[in-house]
Amino acid sequence: MRIALLGYGKMGKTIEQIALQRKHTIVLKQSATPMDITKLQNADVAIDFSIPKAAFNNISTCLDLNIPVISGTTGWLDQYHEICELTKTKKGRFIYASNFSLGVNLFFELNSKLAQLMANFKEYSVDLEEIHHTEKLDAPSGTAITLAEAIMDENERYISWKYPANEANKNQLPIEAKRIEDVKGTHQIAYKSNIDTIEIKHTAHTRDGFALGAVIAAEWLYNKSNPGVYLMKDVLKTFTA
């Protein structure tokens, strides 16, 4: 595939390495505006890992040009619905995931199952903590928001999530975000009672998992003939079916 990288920072560079190993070609490494439309038009698929304020324009430009696009950029989801509508109008193909790594997608399943199990045990309250490197622009992480939303789907006590955690009331799921140099991404969920604590945790050691998942999602979307908005779950189903 000819891939356009929209965002050529830590993730863009890691994705480039994985894409080359998988025999793809990089036709565009975009790091700022204005977009190089000529090179973008030459791509089979675009992968956006940029910054929150650039994601909407990057994705909509791809949809306008009928280029399938996957986005891992976090911190722009107030415009997700608009992108879904645009995908429908343009009959485009689009995938967003707050986290493309296989490990985290397994962790998402574990989180939902644990939330289901714990929902009737009112003596436990939930704490969510994420840790990332100090260059991260958004807080809490997109992954933490996905985890919180899945807990809220199962546990009627929580009607929203709250960051910072110390401002949460009893019906808000507290999220703590810490920034420590060079941390690739750690997410931990704790169910605490007066008697004990039950915890689950995912720790990313490198960015390779995010990048491999993103390239696999791009390959899947490129081969998908039906237009639509897809999820990482749809991609992974293909491999587990």
Ligand SMILES: NC(=O)c1ccc[n+]([C@@H]2O[C@H](COP(=O)([O-])OP(=O)(O)OC[C@H]3O[C@@H](n4cnc5c(N)ncnc54)[C@H](O)[C@@H]3O)[C@@H](O)[C@H]2O)c1
């Ligand atoms: N979904 C996932 O699996 C996953 C994994 C890791 C990171 N992320 C997210 O991906 C994004 C990028 O992460 P990163 O660690 O590579 O950040 P980074 O700061 O290293 O890279 C971002 C790059 O985007 C570039 N940029 C700025 N404006 C742009 C524009 N208009 N078009 C294209 N590029 C532009 C910047 O120059 C920078 O090089 C963040 O939002 C992060 O949260 C998601």
Ligand SMILES: O=C(O)C1=N[C@H](C(=O)O)CCC1
């Ligand atoms: O390094 C980042 O930035 C990451 N962002 C994603 C998020 O916000 O959840 C995924 C983990 C790494």
